[in-house]
Every structure is written in structure tokens, then in C-alpha cells.
Amino acid sequence: MCNNNEQYDYNKHPWIGRFNSWLLAKYEDKIRQETGPMKLKWMKHLQGTVVEIGPGNGINFCYYPAGVKVFAIEPNPSMYGRLRLSAKTAEADIELKENFLEYMNLETSSIDAVVCTMVLCSVTNPEATLKEVLRILKPNGKYIYVEHVAAPKGSMKRKAQNLLFRTWKCLFEGCETNRNTGALLQSAGFSQVDMNRFDSTAMPWLISPNIVGVAIK
Known part of the structure; x- marks a missing residue:
């Protein structure tokens, strides 16, 4: 049985990890077509050292320019x-880290940018994650994000998100359908948060409300 209050354990549920890798691969082309231009707008100018949290199958690697670590x-x-x-196949120098704890050991104010797409929905403590992002970012460092968010309160979609919350969370690595990630970003402590909302046609209906943008430390 899935415990909705604990960090996702891939050792306990290896088949779900495999299922999500396979499913993500099926959606990748549609996701690239929809969000690729948005990501490229910010990622093509990245320099220095970058941390990407939860890259999945590496869907974002093609947007990093040469010379970036x-x-x-x-x-x-x-x-x-x-x-x-x-x-x-990426132009950038990619180094895989297999544990979220590894980025917590990075030096304060040592990273030029953090990229995070479809991740804050599933971390156990998103406030703590964003606090850590702010710690490792250099002054004026960028946090580039794409996330699905809760539908408006009272809407049919929000009711469906609430109804299917536990089942979805068990099947999709702790992903919460109704997390208000936009508000979390606005209150995290960034000096500037640029945020655009859109309804995704690449993602499943339940998680089609999306936000995309860049936040500055």
C-alpha cells in the first residue's frame, strides 16, 4: 500500500519507477513540441554550472548550450x-547524481542556475526544496521551471484532482494533482518571479493547468 505521507521509495515500488520512465518516454515528443520553445528561451543563454532536479529521461538536455556543466x-x-x-548526445557536460542529498552538499552561492520541470509536485517538502535552491544559487542566479498546478477552486477539474489525489500520488511517484505550486514559488523568497499560466495539451487532462517561467534569486 502506498503511504501518502512519506518520501517515495523506489526500492519498495520498482515497477512504478519503470512504468513512469516508460510513460514519460511516450509523452516526450508532445512535451517538446509544446514547452520546448519556452524552455529554450531561457536555457539557451545559460552559462557556468547548472543543477537540474529530477531530469527524468533527460528531456531537457538538448536545450543546454555547449560549455555548461x-x-x-x-x-x-x-x-x-x-x-x-x-x-x-547533449552539447553540455552532463554528470548524473543519483541522490537528492547530493545537491544539498553543494556550496552556498555556487550554482549559476537551477532547472526544475514537473518536480515540485512530487517532493515531500517543496518549501524546503526551494529554500535549498535559493541557498545554492549565486546572487541573481536563475530558477527555470515548468510545473502543473491546482485547477481553480470549485472547478470540475479541481474536484477531480481532489478525488483522485491519493491514487494519482501512489501511481506517479508522489505527484500531487492539486498542489498550489505557483503560490509556493511566489512566497519562496526570490527577488523576482516571472510566471506564465497555460493549459497544456500535451499533459493528461487532470494536470493540464501549468505554469512556466524563471525566478531570480
Whole structure:
């Protein structure tokens, strides 16, 4: 049985890790078509050292320019095969880190940018994650994000998100359908948060409300 209050354990549920890697691969082309231009707008100018949290199968690696060093932190071992293949074809220097704790050991104000797409929905403590992001970012460092968010209160979609919350969380690595990630970003302590909302046609209906943007430390 899935415990909705604890960190996701891939050792207990290895088949779910494999399922999510396979499913993500099926959606990758549609996701690239929809959000690729948005990501490229910010990522093509990145320089120095970058941390990507939860890169999955490496869908974002193609947007990094040459000369960038990327620490890719992915806890799902079922992603590693596709992740390493994506890293081989990337222009940037990609180094895989297999544990979220590894980026907590990074020096304060040492990272030029953090990239995080479809991750804050599933971390146990998003406030603590964003606090750590702010700690490792250099002054004026960028946090580039794409996230699905809660639908408006009272809407049919929000009711469905609430109804299917536990089942979805068990099947999709702790992902919460109704997390208000936009508000979390606005209150995290960034000096500036640029945020655009859109309804995704690439993602499942339940998690189609999305936000994309960049926040500055």
C-alpha cells in the first residue's frame, strides 16, 4: 500500500519507477513540441554550472548550450538508461547524481542556475526544496521551471484532482494533482518571479493547468 505521507521509495515500488520512465518516454515528443520553445528561451543563454532536479529521461538536455556543466539529480533508477543516452548526445557536460542529498552538499552561492520541470509536485517538502535552491544559487542566479498546478477552486477539474489525489500520488511517484505550486514559488523568497499560466495539451487532462517561467534569486 502506498503511504501518502512519506518520501517515495523506489526500492519498495520498482515497477512504478519503470512504468513512469516508460510513460514519460511516450509523452516526450508532445512535451517538446509544446514547452520546448519556452524552455529554450531561457536555457539557451545559460552559462557556468547548472543543477537540474529530477531530469527524468533527460528531456531537457538538448536545450543546454555547449560549455555548461550540468549536475543532473535523478532519484528514479529506472530513468538512468534513457538519461545516460540523452546525456551522450547533449552539447553540455552532463554528470548524473543519483541522490537528492547530493545537491544539498553543494556550496552556498555556487550554482549559476537551477532547472526544475514537473518536480515540485512530487517532493515531500517543496518549501524546503526551494529554500535549498535559493541557498545554492549565486546572487541573481536563475530558477527555470515548468510545473502543473491546482485547477481553480470549485472547478470540475479541481474536484477531480481532489478525488483522485491519493491514487494519482501512489501511481506517479508522489505527484500531487492539486498542489498550489505557483503560490509556493511566489512566497519562496526570490527577488523576482516571472510566471506564465497555460493549459497544456500535451499533459493528461487532470494536470493540464501549468505554469512556466524563471525566478531570480
